[in-house]
Amino acid sequence: MIDKQYIISRFIKYVTIDTESNPENPAFPSSENQWDLAKVLEKELNEIGMQDVELDENCYIMATLPSNLNYEVPTIGFIAHMDTSPDFTGNNVKPQIVENYDGKDIILNAAKNIVLSPDYFDDLLQYKGQTLITTDGTTLLGADDKAGITEIVSAMEHLIEHPEIKHGKIRICFTPDEEVGKGAHLFDVEKFGAEWAYTMDGSQIGELEYENFNAASALVTITGKIVHPGYAKGKMINSLLIANEYIAAVPAEEVPEKTTDYEGFFHLHDVKGNVEKTVLEYIIRDHDLDIFEKRKYLMQKIAFDMNEELGQDLISLDIKNQYFNMKEKIVPVMHIVDIVEEVMKDIGIQPLIKPIRGGTDGSQLSYKGLPCPNIFAGGHNFHGRFEYVPVESMLKATEVIVGIAKSIPEKYK
Template sequence: MEHILERFLTYARMDTESDPESDTTPSTAKQWDLANYLAEELERIGMQDVTIDENAYIMATLPATTDKEVPVIGFISHFDTSPDFTGAGVNPRVIRNYDGKDIVLNEEKNIVLSPSYFEEMRQYKGQTLVVTDGTTLLGADDKAGITEIVSAMEYLLQHPEIEHGKVRVGFTPDEEIGRGAHKFDVKAFGAEWAYTMDGSTIGELEYENFNAAGVKISVKGKSVHPGYAKGKMVNASRILNELISCLPEYETPEFTSGREGFYHLTSINGDIEHASAQMIIRDHDSTLFKKRKKLLRRITAELNHKYNNAIELEIKDQYYNMREKIEPVYHIVETAKEAMESLGITPIIKPIRGGTDGSQLSYMGLPCPNIFAGGHNFHGKYEYVPLESMQKAVEVIVKICELTAKKA
């Protein structure tokens, strides 16, 4: 497993944070560092048809080892990290033979990764954990997935006696800002279906996700001396606060779970003259998703009537629930499930409370269920990944390739 660990640490140390305010692809120039490294590494391990396009999308081929007609399948991960928390200067720490107790990430700042708060840590007692130093995220989302795909391809190249069909791999930028699939060339990829290695806990297997929309709110006010403001002042910050207060109080991420949707306020700024906010809307049910957007529009319209059209609202759909596209080809989920079970892994089939490149790709004609990559507590300083989970993910990829050929 040491080569898997070293590969992951190499990737994790590269800053690939994406930027939602940028209009380039990739959204940050620093993503090219890992993209170019990956293209060179794929060449080095013996992959064929390695390409990297002008937007940093990487594709490569593992040639078939059988003459049987086997469907071309693919594996996909993203190399950017979330802008929610800094990815600069990542300094991973390796905790071997984890004792099941608190891990002090940063003594100076008293930052502790504790199983009393993150209970799932207890299941990894005795394993090797990769953690942060408490000042950055780790980047297991989704550098663990990339590590697993590259390592699985390397293993299959080293073991040509394993029968499998042609396999395609793809690595994308900007998934964390919702653009990972926007410029992905499905036709050039040439697979019948694929799997994103972008889940969390070992055993996760997901084929349904949120319907998602992004929201921008802008309020224009008018500043007047407060002593003479009656009938004249328009306080943009107060109007924005009133709008947000009209949304259902408990339909937010911190009060919901499972298939429950939410409104999530991600940023807010303002003064008297101008106030703005961004939020996201999520729901697994398409009807409820539409109702959420309709409610926000109705609240805005009512407040605009009250405040003389002070509010501008923009709602943009980001991606949709891939279940509709996966269910007609459910055998691809069954193959992944069988692969896990054959390796002693209990499949955890559940909806994603989020989205992956796979949700967009499924609507672009490439059905893409999502498989665990092993990491936990993504997008923050408490992120960690067990090495043994990454090893199991590598084995799942290899087994899926075998089973696909066997069933052909």
């Protein structure tokens, strides 16, 4: 169907463009280098024959593949994001191609003794005999989500080159800043004009997801009082020690490294402080909305009880909701998930329907009126030096997109 080498070349072209987003910059996009990939994609979409190609002032790219039917069917969409995570550098990515993977350790960087090993990453063993693309151990790869972009562009090109494949109108969009939580903020759902869409932003082959965390951030600010330590008795208030007490009051077993599946967590991801002031940055996650609300209440109660014990309001808490579980918006239109499940089975993929332990653009888009489940893009070990993607998974994801496009006329004739 799709030429393997063509997929490899397209993917490598995208990942060697640095698009790391910047969580500290409120602008759209949050990093200027996202425009570099956006302009490449704008040009490429025009070259392959997509219509209505538009790169807007906020770095969102939309384009249309017109229907080739003589009757009306729902317009559907496919979405991927252009930015890579700021958790690890995406500058100067040097992809390495491992042909016919033998199931053994992969030396990413001999000089720095960086090894991608199935002893630690046992998912590798699923891909014996396949072609893997890895990093050189000094950067992330960017399969999250340039694999998704590769698959969408390749599927659209295939449909254009094969007009005998009947399909309805398809809209595509590539977004900036998904990795910093803003990818859907300025997404124009009305202009996109699809009844539903799919983000190509999952991990291993077969993943199909329509549930994600409810998410909030929590900023805990503790105010202390500095006094010369030699004369501090009864006067000094050490915000660092109060911060330690607050951290100890949060359930120690309900953290990312000790939870899985539908289990939620509190995650302390940053601490800045001195005697006078300490700031704790948490994220709060849970699939269950009631438990999610209880988690937020618990953090507030800890602050309230400690302030009562201290006899003054030294601890303040600022909790902000970030996104919600898209399941509520997908369940009423479950046929859009069923379509993908059927397509996967038809082409020999075992669907892996499971909750996302995170969020996607699709979560926010679902609440903006565009139901948007998530489909695998094929990569593993996102956001770090051990990221890799099997080329065969990208080929299969491309085939899934084409299969979905083909299935719509059959279901709505």
